[in-house]
Amino acid sequence: MPLGFNDNIISDFRTNAGVLGGPFAGWVLLLLTTTGARSGREHTTPLGFVEDGDRLLVVGSAGGSDRHPDWYRNILVNPTVTVETGTETWQATAVAATGEERDALFAKVVAVAPGYADYQKGTDRILPVVALYRLPEDTYTPPTRLDALADELVAIHDWLRGELAALRGGLGARTTPVLTVELRKHCLTFCSAMAVHHGGEDAGLFPYLTREFPDKADAFDRLQREHGTVARILGELQELLARLDDADPERLRGEFDRLAAELETHFAYEEEQVLPLLRASA
Structure with missing residues (x-):
């Protein structure tokens, strides 16, 4: 055109x-x-x-x-x-x-x-x-009970951990076209959920907490940088899954392990830094 x-x-x-x-x-x-x-x-x-x-x-x-x-x-x-x-x-x-x-x-x-x-x-x-x-808007209205948000954050992290484990387990059973399609679909769902979760934190939660707790600004900067690292790994993972039939199984498992390690470090640091602030504000 x-x-x-x-x-x-x-x-x-x-x-x-x-x-x-x-x-x-x-x-x-x-x-x-x-x-x-x-x-x-x-x-x-x-x-x-x-x-x-x-x-x-x-x-x-x-x-x-x-x-x-x-x-x-x-x-x-x-x-x-x-x-x-x-x-x-x-x-x-x-x-x-x-x-x-x-x-x-x-x-x-x-x-x-x-x-x-x-x-x-x-x-x-x-x-x-x-x-x-x-993605969520740039403005963020905190919920009435921030301790409820803390519970939700933990629940989301646990769900994402479970989804990643399920994806990792699926790599051992990718011998049929049906399972291959399901693995790709599962990965897209997981990657989309990660993007929405991190997008909401970057656009809303972290700016709000930075205003409320300016002394923690460095922690929120680190968390946002880690979001970028996770996004890059997810992109590489999706590229591998797009060529799933030809991809080296060991390389795929290595990518999943790398992503799992990055996410666990990120989740642990976020829970250490953010949950006490949400609990204290309840």
Whole structure:
């Protein structure tokens, strides 16, 4: 699609709060801003979307081209994106579906927008389906009982520990296509949960606690840096799982062990630093 064509849509979208006119009248789109996988620069693309519960689904159709669109390659490297829908602008985590989950989500999209089926027929490339999960806003309103938040934090950490252990255990049984698909799906769910959990802490909980306990600012800085380390490991892990059939089992297990060690260190430090503050504020 010509660059000028997209520029006209973006300009019209932003000028009229998402309501398009002229030749684009009636189109319902969002604007997706990604970070270039190589350049590191921001790129904005108008896309059709389908609502699916609390997430939005977009398809890397590229008009039926045999090449994945640039925005899709960008989110595989940098999954944090900006979404504009009418008068709203918000941050999201972009998660590409795979296997049976991708097929089920593509069927949902086609049921609403049948044109995507025609795009798929026009290429041997499997059109990717990407779910956009909204991240919490920058503002944070503390709950009435911070000790309840402390309990929730421990529960989330324990759940994530259990999910990681289940993923590690699944590596010993990845000999059938069905189990391979389930492992990929399980990993995407885990990675998405980690992104949402850390995104909420970075955008809300940590800034709030930093204001309340400025002497602990260094601890929150360290926790946020560790979030970046975990995100990089998760990205490497997803790349390995995308090539699960050809990946070296020992390397996969090594990546899981590395992730588990990083997470356990992170969780232990966070619980040591954050839980006493939440308990003391109750």
